[in-house]
Amino acid sequence: MPFAEYSVPENHPEAKRFTSFERVQTPRTGRVLARWCAGMGMLVMLCGFLPWTQNIRSTGTLTTLRPQDRPQTVPSTIAGRIMRWRVKEGQLVQRGDTLVDIAEIKDKYFDPDLLLRTREQLAAKEGSLRENSAKAIALSQQQIALREGLRVSLDKARNKVRQSRLKVLSDSAELVAANTDFAIARQQLDRQEKLYQQGLKSLTEVEQRRLKFQESTAKQQAVANKLGVSQQELINARLELLSLGAEYQDKLAKSESDRRSATAYQFDTEGQIAKMRNEYANLSIRDAFYRITAPQDGYVVRALKQGLGEIIKEGEPIVTVMPSKPQLAAELYVKPMDIPLLSVGRKVRLQFDGWPALVFSGWPGTSFGTFGGVVAVIDNIDSQGQYRVLVIPDPDTEAWPPPLRVGSGVYGWALLDDVPIWYELWRQLNGFPPNFVGKPKETDKLVKADKTENYATAEE
Template identity: 30%
Template sequence: MFKVKAESNLSLSSFQLVQSSLPARTLAYTLALLFIFSLLILPFVPWQQTTVGIGRVVAYAPLDRQQLIESPINGRVVKWHVHEGTRVKKGDPIINISDNDPDFIDRIRSEKNALLSRLEAARSREDSIRARIISLRSSKGSAVDAAESRRLMALDRVRGAEQAVDAAKANLKATDIQLDRQKLLVEKGLASKRNLELAELDHTNAVTGLDRARAALDAAKKEARAFGSDTGKVGEDAEAMINDARASLASAQAEVARVLEELPRIEARLSRQQTQEVYASRDGTIMRILVNPDTQQLKEGDGVAIIVPDSEDKAVELYVNGDDIPLIREGRKVRLQFQGYPVLQLAGWPEVAVGTFGGIVKLVDVSDNGSGSFRILVEPDKEDRAWPSSAYLRQGVRVRGWIFLNRVSLGFELWRKFNDFPPMLPLEEMNKIE
């Protein structure tokens, strides 16, 4: 009996030794209660939906972003005035380029001078033809007036010949009457035969005169018709000469136009070849030199250096997945982490973020970049703390950004994440879709 009781006491003592202590049990109960409480309040905890974008710092104005300096001519690098990291002002020399053919510029100048000579000759010919047209028009008027005067004179001669015919007819009629009268008197013995012969002679002369007057009238009419035709011919010949001169004038004008068309191209080539020294287009810093001096041949348009313009007007270029792009629009708030700046960012509770900088969405691209990501442009939030200066925040610095979307419950957000659903569209957009 004593032995069994001793064993029972020993067993109870061992059990007590392996039991959890009271503080441990209290902690376990507390954690379990907290877990259950968390599950109960989870649907009601507010959560800020965010989407993450990765990008870099850029200048807000496109002209202030890094630029490629190009070679204006074909040639070879002769001298560099800068090196990588050199700060330059607008108009400072960057590089000297020499043409591969040292006589090329002289030949272009000779070609330009030849074009100018052609232009001068064509314009002189144009002026000469214009003067000739004016002279032909003047001579045409004089020639037409002279031909018209000859035609009118011929008409006057026709009228004179008609009057002569009328006079000859009247004279013939008078001689006929006189001849008949003399014949009657001779038959009655009242006149001599000599008077009859004279009357017959006058009659014969009157007939001859009528024939002569008629011939003169016919000749005058033919001459009048000839002068009338000559008047039209003079005008047509003069107009033909004027038209020929106009054709020559058009040819001269076409030559002037061809020369004027070729001249700008020659001047552009000459200007490009003369531009053998490249200057900085803006204030900035030479970031990279792309060609070697004295050894590398350049073509027109080849890049020789990269310049980063000075600009305090910074922006951030972020790329966001297309699943979240429906809710991103201008005016959305953004929290930014710049490369080299430690941060503490709780996406759902931006109020407790530390080390981030504020931004506002300024632009959302209407199309993706070809891989399903959309570019957005973020400008500084003037109501937040200022971004670092250009000495620390240079163009190209990597950036991570959190774009704030809608306010939802934490339970909804976890359910959305577990199911890989996109953010909910705005109500007005859903109504449009329906």
């Protein structure tokens, strides 16, 4: 038996005979150590059955849930030259406050009374349009008068044609009577000549008959000439009737051409007026762009342009403004293998940079300096091999610290299922993923209600 295991009782009779027995003692350290190890082993085994909250660890930064709450650059809508700064970095501004005054650099807009002159040009064009409209109305009335005059003139010409035709008939009847009288006078003259040759009539009677025949001849010729004149008048009346349509048609065509020219000029003027109104509205709006204003309440974070007189281009950013009351959210990045375990409404514990914390990831209730959160958004596409998750404050836990700033670091633990410690150790050693659990319904409804309230506030 080894010496370490040999021992002599104190009441043994041989113990007092030898001095060495008095000096040699059995060591007890091994027994104590063994007992301690056994006790610690039992404690570790018992601790292995304690509950452990599985979690997914991730890091990220603070951002905002609503896009309008994130830092934004205020650009210049038009090109110009910086004339005056009305704010300084770190200053709190209200929506609509003037940040920078700029001056015009395009020669087209140098005239300080350009807006007034454009208004005068617009008024002149509008006056020209009114006068042209009156001209078009006058030409339309002129056409009505010409058509009425044509109707009256045609009636007058038709009456003249009828009068001329009746006169021709009358003159024709007179000519027939004159021809008859001429024939009778000729026969009477012939008989008187025969009787004078026979001595039955005197020379005086013959000469009277000859005078009578000359009068009939002259009357016949006069009536024939009168009939010819009447016929010519009838022809002229018919020609005048025919020419009236052409004459008035020419006048109506000229009046219609003038009216259409006036209408075309009116349409062209209306187009120019619309263009000038557009230009006037653009100038009025452009006049407001000489003062660059704050789009919302916030702090002037950084001036991207310095000094006075610096030239800026259209759309070039000038200052950066951070909204004063953003709705913060933690932007965490999770590995693709862990993203199926997350869902909207999942509880998350967060640690912020600048706030001391004592973290027990498996026992979130015993951690110190961490804050609660709820998963609000999970991206459907990855970002550089990881998925982005937005976490908002948990209304059931302590509020996040007010001094938090956008951009500060965040460490997060997405809380999953509760398992024994021995199972978690076994899972970690074997590289198995955490347990997959369903989406908590009550928390999910709470998050949806909170998001709906946020969106309603954003619309207001």
